[in-house]
Amino acid sequence: MTVFRYKSPSKTHSKNGFDEGYALSLDQRLTDLVRSVVEELVKEGREPFRPGDVVGRLREQNQPMGTWEVRGALSRLEADGVIVLDPATAAWRMAQARSRKAG
DSSP: OOOOOOOOSSSOBOTTSOBSSOOOOHHHHHHHHHHHHHHHHHHTTOOSBOHHHHHHHHHHTTOOOOHHHHHHHHHHHHHTTSEEEETTTTEEEEOOGGGSOOO
16 A cells, blocks of 8 residues: 655654644545555556445555545545546546646
């Protein structure tokens, strides 16, 4: 599984030992987790995928999330141009490289 790590550009730490400067929202952390699971599923050839596929994989990894939390993360990934929804099948796919937003 891909783990997204966020590091402070400075070597300074606060009194409690946490890096200062990068406060990552819970939504962003959950979205990053869902993205890593989606990438795993696609590598395994499980595309298109549905929220239930992601929920099941997270449960297998002992990191359960609710279906609506996963659905919200998928919507954020869609807004970022990472994945696209096929409205006819209600299944998601990775976006084509050329249609992904730069960032």
